[in-house]
Amino acid sequence: MDHPAAHIDTAATAALREERVDWRHKAIPPAFWGRTVADVLAEAPRLSQLPTPVLSLSRVAMTHNRDVLAAWCAERGMALAPHGKTTMAPQLWAEQIDAGAWAITVANLAQLAVARAFGVSRVIVANAVVSPLALRWISDQLTEDPGLEVLVWADSARTVSLMHEALAAHSADVGPRRPIGVLVERGGANGRTGARDEDTAVAVAEAIAASPHLELAGVTGYEGALAHTPDEAALAVVHTYVDSLVSLHRRIDGLMPAGRVPVVSAGGSAYFEQVADALSPLVAGEEARVVLRSGAYLTHDDGFYRGISPLGASPRTSGPGLRSALHGWVRVSSQPEPGLALFDAGKRDLPFDEGLPEAQLLRARETGAPATPLSGVAVTALNDQHGFLRWDPAGEAPVVIGDELRLGLSHPCTAFDKWGLIPVLDDADAADPVVVDLVRTWF
Structure with a gap:
């Protein structure tokens, strides 16, 4: 794909x-x-x-890391949307985009505003956006720039309802707006945000699909909140969680708008080999655009990521460290x-x-x-x-x-x-x- x-x-x-x-x-x-x-x-x-x-x-190390993960993702048929919050440096985002990044990921409105100030054309906001002020601004940005794509997250029907109400009111005030793309966030027990069970996540997808102001764009989640070590038990937890993204995607695929390629996205710089392995059936069958959102890989480190990264001190995948x-x-x-x-x-x-x-x-x-x-x-x-x-x-x-x-x-x-x-x-x-x-x- x-x-x-x-x-x-x-x-x-x-x-x-x-x-x-x-x-x-x-x-x-x-x-x-x-x-x-x-x-x-x-x-x-x-x-x-x-x-x-x-x-x-270090210039030599950043260039090496940028090219290593870009090639690693390309070899596995995955897209890369680096998490821009790590650096908040558009100069470095430009390098990542030049190396083929499909999008830049951010975490909130302020970070999205920086991305827009530098003309980033595709942005994932890895969070629910429920502020009417933020939603109106995103809606206006989408309408003013036909080439812009912004994807936000939702993990509850109430989130979707609040988004719908804010955008409906804005459309009534200023005229028709382009819909905002929304990814359904699947969570895990003791994790961070995200619907804790598949039925809840399906209900979120149905609510998104029913709103004329929103557009169902796919499935997302963050595995890094579920484990913090590279041992076999932690890797199994992550793999099982990412498997749940595949299951959710297949349940809601029929709700996707005609012509939209569904996105299935997971994050992280700690377990990206588990993400690639669990989502590989979607790549092989071209069922979805699989998007990895690693951010810390660009600089790596001499501490946490050195110890836990699949391309760190104890590699768990192929490729240069x-x-x-x-x-x-x-x-x-x-x-x-x-x-x-x-x-x-x-x-x-x-x-x-x-x-x-x-x-x-x-x-x-x-x-x-x-x-x-x-x-x-x-x-x-x-x-x-x-x-x-x-x-x-x-x-x-x-x-x-x-x-x-x-x-x-x-x-x-x-x-x-x-x-x-x-x-x-x-x-x-x-x-x-x-x-x-x-x-x-x-x-």
Whole structure:
């Protein structure tokens, strides 16, 4: 089945290079304030010219990850709708779309507005939308742009009723509008949202099909809320859940509007091999457009996803492994007692909800010398603006005040939101990496 890629306004993303950087961008040193992004990049600054703390992305690792998952999905006949909430960076969305992404996924109206500001032509809103204000705006967007497709979710008849009432009133006020596409969300026990049984989900589909202001578009769900480990029991739970999406699709397929290719979509960067396996009968029979909504794969990480991804440290599927493209760079600012150093980054700078950072490298103390691996140390806590690095107090201190360290990070979804402008390095393993891009985020 053909999966035509979405479109994005490349002129709008290119225009980001004309933005001026200043004190609002904590990754940028005063020496560059007042210059455009293009001017800064033209000087090819080095990592050593940036202040600490700083979050960085690796160009070589992101390019690798982008191409690996695009090829992995294509080999299995699946479409990819990367979850844009991970990065909220239209520059990176553009790369994913250029690599064939069928859509960009977002989680709410504010994120959808960013996607629309950059001309993304097909967006999945992975949530129920019940606000009349939001529904009216989406309805207007669809009517003003015939090439736009927006799919939202519903998991109850009441949700559908509220959507119908809001859109009916809006249509009465301003005239006929294009219907909004809706995916029926199937949930699982102890999961997040989603109809907990198939009969309820079928009733939701029937309610959508009965509304002239809505259009049944298919089935969706999120398996990541049902398991958090890669053991066999967790994988079985995920596979059984994704099987339920197939069953629901087959029960409601007769309600689909003529000419619409049904979508069956599951999410996640943790269990996408289970998704592909369970949904493979739909691909083989061309019964539906199977859409994967992974988001964290683009940067991967050195924590949660390294441990649980099917292409992580313990692979569960074929294909090249993903690489961490996400790092923190910090400076030791205090050594108040044996076995303890404090560095200049904390919860406001680095993710901590899915595991603390790990100390990886000591930046060279001499210009041109390679970085050296750090061992026998651990980041044990983060305060708002400080990090705690500990080692055996009876041993020799591995760091001194002023040393710069590279940290591996866990959970990209809570890393990007702390930085409005993120330097992209040519290669985070280089002695003094070159800044090759600056990525703008909207949170």
